[in-house]
Amino acid sequence: MTFSRRDFVKTSVLGAVAAGVGAQAQDKGKDTSEEAQSGSRKRPIIVCANNGFNYLDDGFAFLKSGGDTLDAALRVVKGPEDDPNDDSVGLGGLPNEEGVVELDACCMHGPTRRAGSVGGVRNIKNVSLAAKAVMTHTGHVMLVGEGAERFAVAMGHPRENLLTEHSRKIWLLWKEFHSTDDWWGPGLADPHWQAPAAKPGDGKPQSELHPEIGREHIQNLQARAADLGIEPEHQLAAVRTVLFPPTGTIHCSALNEKGEISGCTTTSGLAFKLPGRCGDSPIIGAGCYTDQDVGSAGATGSGEENIKVAGAHTIIENMRHGMSPQEAGIDALKRIVRNYNGDMNKLRFLDMTYYILRKDGAYAGVSLWEGYSKGHPHKIAIHDGNRRAEVCVNLLKGYSQEFPPFPEIPEELKNSSEYMK
Ligand code: GLY
Numbered sequence: 001m002t003f004s005r006r007d008f009v010k011t012s013v014l015g016a017v018a019a020g021v022g023a024q025a026q027d028k029g030k031d032t033s034e035e036a037q038s039g040s041r042k043r044p045i046i047v048c049a050n051n052g053f054n055y056l057d058d059g060f061a062f063l064k065s066g067g068d069t070l071d072a073a074l075r076v077v078k079g080p081e082d083d084p085n086d087d088s089v090g091l092g093g094l095p096n097e098e099g100v101v102e103l104d105a106c107c108m109h110g111p112t113r114r115a116g117s118v119g120g121v122r123n124i125k126n127v128s129l130a131a132k133a134v135m136t137h138t139g140h141v142m143l144v145g146e147g148a149e150r151f152a153v154a155m156g157h158p159r160e161n162l163l164t165e166h167s168r169k170i171w172l173l174w175k176e177f178h179s180t181d182d183w184w185g186p187g188l189a190d191p192h193w194q195a196p197a198a199k200p201g202d203g204k205p206q207s208e209l210h211p212e213i214g215r216e217h218i219q220n221l222q223a224r225a226a227d228l229g230i231e232p233e234h235q236l237a238a239v240r241t242v243l244f245p246p247t248g249t250i251h252c253s254a255l256n257e258k259g260e261i262s263g264c265t266t267t268s269g270l271a272f273k274l275p276g277r278c279g280d281s282p283i284i285g286a287g288c289y290t291d292q293d294v295g296s297a298g299a300t301g302s303g304e305e306n307i308k309v310a311g312a313h314t315i316i317e318n319m320r321h322g323m324s325p326q327e328a329g330i331d332a333l334k335r336i337v338r339n340y341n342g343d344m345n346k347l348r349f350l351d352m353t354y355y356i357l358r359k360d361g362a363y364a365g366v367s368l369w370e371g372y373s374k375g376h377p378h379k380i381a382i383h384d385g386n387r388r389a390e391v392c393v394n395l396l397k398g399y400s401q402e403f404p405p406f407p408e409i410p411e412e413l414k415n416s417s418e419y420m421k
Contacts, residue, residue, distance in 0.1 A: 041361040042384040043259065048076050048252035049300050049355060049381065051086060055079030056383040063254055070109045070132065070262035073252040077128050077266050080250050084164045087241075088248020091125045092164040093268025094241065096275045099171050101162035103127040104282035106142075107135060107264035108290035117142040119282040123159040124152040128266040131282070141284065145276070169228045174242045174272050177221055187304070188346050189339070218243075244372070245271035249281055251288060251298025253357040261359055263288045263296035270303065279303025285313035294320045295359045297329070301352035301368070309335040315356055325356040326393055329366035333395045336368060344396075351400035353378045353392055365392035369400040 044063045046056055055076045063072035081090030088094070095101045105127035106117035116135025119142065121127050130152040134143050143151050153159060163171075218239055225235040249267035265288040267281040280303035281287035287303070289312035290296035297315040299306050306312075311332045318328035332354060340346045353367040365380025378392040 043361045044256045045361050045384040046072060046076060046252060046254045047355050047357045047363045047380055047382050049250045050379040050389050051080050051088060052076045052250050052252055053381040053389055056381060056387050060383040063256055069254040069256050069260050070107055072254040073262055073264045074128050074132060076252040077250045077264055078126055081126050081128060081266060087167050088246065089250055089266050089268055091162050092167055093162060094167050094271035095163055095171050097272050098275055099163065099168065101268055103268055104278055105131040105266035106282045106284055106288050107131045108262060108288060109135065110261040110290045110292035113292060115141050115284045117282045117284055118148040119144040119278040120276055121148045123162065124149055124157045125160060125162060126157065128264050130157060169230050170238045170241050172228055173225050173238055177224055177242060188349060241271060247301055247303060249300040251300060251355050253296035253298060253355065255357055255361060259359055261290055261292060261296050263290040263298050265298045280306035283307055285310045287312060289313045289316050291316050295357050297354055297356045299352060299354050302350040305336045305350050306352055308339060311354060315354060319358055325358050325362055325364035326366060329354040329356050329364055330395055333366060333368050348400055355380050365390060367392040367394045369396050369398060370394045371399055373399055
């Protein structure tokens with residue numbers, strides 16, 4: 001008897017949601033004390049999305065030597081922004097549907113209770129620093145588009161082409177081969193949205209489609225990737241990006257010995273988005289929120305969903321009212337589940353990870369799903385004198401598939417290291 005992931009999700013996950021208990025804590029019989037759910041309590045401490053792991057040493061040394069908490073967090077996120085090989089933020093970020101890189105960022109400085117944000121910025125690599133400049137050099141909180149770009153240039157940021165050859169080729173692959181199920185038309189939240197498998201002329205649930213359909217599609221894409229000059233070792237990863245446009249992002253929060261706390265989030269947003277689309281990352285209260293009295297939180301994942309639950313702000317308010325960091329994050333995730341009435345056929349196309357740091361140094365990483373694929377769990381990176389990455393506590397068992405949906409990926413490809421590069 002085969003037991004699909006969807007069946008498993010239906011039968012086991014909603015029970016965990018209904019019971020109001022985080023899946024990992026419940027299933028593994030773990031110690032659910034607040035301490036165990038929220039990490040150790042040390043100060044100073046920095047937490048961030050796992051793509052900031054390599055930059056934590058520098059940020060932590062700066063923080064420990066008395067550096068400002070926001071500047072410490074910005075040092076961490078600047079690493080991936082500058083890295084042309086990180087296609088989720090800054091230079092080399094995956095572009096919009098027209099092949100233009102558009103970046104979003106925001107920051108909050110706890111000690112002075114200030115905020116800055118930029119959205120839809122082109123040609124400026126370090127948008128996290130531009131967001132800080134909005135905070136420190138203007139009477140505004142948010143600048144977008146061309147005005148934000150001109151402001152960044154006035155602040156000394158150079159204009160540069162952010163589209164690397166690698167990202168351009170992946171975009172071209174998408175452009176030439178993307179599905180007719182693209183970002184135009186009704187989204188998941190629309191009452192008339194239908195899963196592709198339910199469309200007329202199809203009839204079968206996606207899980208019952210012949211796996212060869214997926215294999216053929218992937219093989220075509222891989223051949224085209226080769227034609228476009230994508231190196232063999234990067235071809236399957238490019239195919240994955242085209243099949244499941246990612247929402248890569250980095251968030252970082254930093255807390256010093258005095259209890260001062262700040263946070264920032266930066267992203268190239270959803271790959272192949274409509275020009276002008278802003279996700280949650282530049283939205284104060286969604287992609288990042290810091291309250292000097294409580295803590296700091298930020299997000300990576302499906303920006304549209306996070307905006308609708310004001311995720312980072314919800315988490316801070318939950319902690320203000322007594323929840324542990326883990327409980328606060330799981331509650332925000334449950335609001336996303338609630339927005340779809342627990343419909344796993346829709347939720348499996350979404351994902352969300354929250355990085356949460358309370359003012360006393362307790363922290364948590366929580367995610368909607370275990371990860372995008374088996375063996376690649378969502379992680380939170382931490383530095384409190386000991387740099388490490390920890391697997392997030394997931395609300396739902398299983399792995400997300402990002403929107404727009406495509407035929408099932410054969411298991412052996414899904415789990416290959418090349419596909420997940
Ligand atoms: N969370 C990043 C985005 O959706 O743009």
